[in-house]
Amino acid sequence: MDIYERMRELGVELPEAPPPVGLFLPARQVGSLLFASGQGSFYRDRRVEGKVGADVTLEEAQLGARYCILNMLAALDAYLDDLNRIQRVVKLLAFVSSAPDFYQQPAVVNGASQLLIDLWGEEGRHARSAIAANTLPSNLSVEIEAIFELK
């Protein structure tokens, strides 16, 4: 199925590709592997920021994890020209800005994983690590990088 049609079915609307806030590219391709840069938890002018378990609830952070993927797909849409070039999702590495007694990083990152599975089905399933950080760039609550396989 066309991935843009699938997005319309699910009501998924990509934001503008976020400009990198630093000296880096949104992604780099080597052979069939695409390495996507870390993206943060905002969507247009909505931001999910602060430490999860203190300033931010689990539910808000899950939405933030979803935002990371929306920004990543927007960046890859610009980089690849056509998201249908993605064959499958290989791996996520996700960081959650966490209060020191917050232990549910995997539940947060499920907000990202669910969107990828909704979009690509079995090919959207992936390996993953969910890690805590004591803070993150721009005080955002979640940052996620990923590896994709291209057709």
Next chain:
Amino acid sequence: MDIYERMRELGVELPEAPPPVGLFLPARQVGSLLFASGQGSFYRDRRVEGKVGADVTLEEAQLGARYCILNMLAALDAYLDDLNRIQRVVKLLAFVSSAPDFYQQPAVVNGASQLLIDLWGEEGRHARSAIAANTLPSNLSVEIEAIFELK
């Protein structure tokens, strides 16, 4: 040498493959690269949990790092069907839940690296990063992800 025979020689007993606590796969393969998901520092019902340098000693954390690899190999045994398909270990990315004045993350992660070298010899040697986190999923002390090369 058969890797299962080598495990028996070393007295290494794999646990049951831990079920992923989230929406992710234990691993994803692309070509000869195998990306293994992050695994935590428990072995059956024994857990190494809390912040190293505060709640947990270096020695306990080293054992925890070893547990991460045991869980990873159990997960890969189920995923690959045969661990002899592994050609070499490429890279570890290891996170240690750390008190803010604990600086010996590499010594912790040696507990994981030593096991891989014991099992695979020169092919078990790998690139590595050892990083601190202020907390980790389920309050475990160590989480490790890895890349392997398959035959």
Next chain:
Amino acid sequence: MDIYERMRELGVELPEAPPPVGLFLPARQVGSLLFASGQGSFYRDRRVEGKVGADVTLEEAQLGARYCILNMLAALDAYLDDLNRIQRVVKLLAFVSSAPDFYQQPAVVNGASQLLIDLWGEEGRHARSAIAANTLPSNLSVEIEAIFELK
């Protein structure tokens, strides 16, 4: 252009390759991908250490990020025998030891990215994630790992 000549033009002087402080290799190659181990923010006997935003300024930390790359290139020079084998920089994963209210990790890591772009031009541009940690090995302020593509 020869990369060693380019270094001379820029006044870049590689240190001795730092011995790994643990049971790991400086890098592992799989096909054309080279996975380089995490390197820390020191240069010969100068160290950039402590938490950025508390003990260390942004400017000092940027220099520390540059040191990480100098150590990495020194390690890769020894591993590859010839840095001209590098085709391009694929990806950096950078960790910044951060005070809990420091949010400028990307600006810190620009110190690393700028050096790679100065050395390799367009081929030096890369995907990247910049993450905070509450502490890092040996109390260094920055640790960076990388993936390169070889010719």
